[in-house]
Amino acid sequence: KQEVTQIPAALSVPEGENLVLNCSFTDSAIYNLQWFRQDPGKGLTSLLLIQSSQREQTSGRLNASLDKSSGRSTLYIAASQPGDSATYLCAGGSYNTDKLIFGTGTRLQVFP
């Protein structure tokens, strides 16, 4: 069974801290990795896509890396802000299928 695991499941930090969210996957056929943000009761907002030929992507205060050999991806959030509070989901795209395989998410709370 294809599995994507996210650690930690929940995280609460004071404003200004640098954060690392982890995503690991068991399916060696995963070839790219997409990170999403989800606010409560809302849809998903794409943050970063690390394509199959890439190892990392950056957007503003966000940096994501992908190591397919170890089956891991990390999302780094610099100088966290209360507006970053949300659930962060990683999803892998597989060579074998066109669907995304999602983790269960990390629920982040940044307090002032």
Place this chain on the structure above:
Amino acid sequence: DTGVSQDPRHKITKRGQNVTFRCDPISEHNRLYWYRQTLGQGPEFLTYFQNEAQLEKSRLLSDRFSAERPKGSFSTLEIQRTEQGDSAMYLCASSPRVAKDNEQYFGPGTRLTVT
């Protein structure tokens, strides 16, 4: 580019009723996906279309579920004889390219509550 839209945003129905959801993808996107998300979980794949062809269906998509994309533009997802276990957020996504490394763009979702 107005983004992926879904209608309705919320649906409350009684067990046994049929419901239909609509998804309008981003214009010119030829791939359209349906996912289901239950509380506290990540989305799970249901099915996807390339233009009007339904290319893959999950085992989650029981015979009570049917999806269509008749003209390769908008799509509908119908659930017949709804059950309480169908209560979830139904998410639609679209993608612009046929090649791999496609980025999927999600709509706001339709939240279904079956009472």
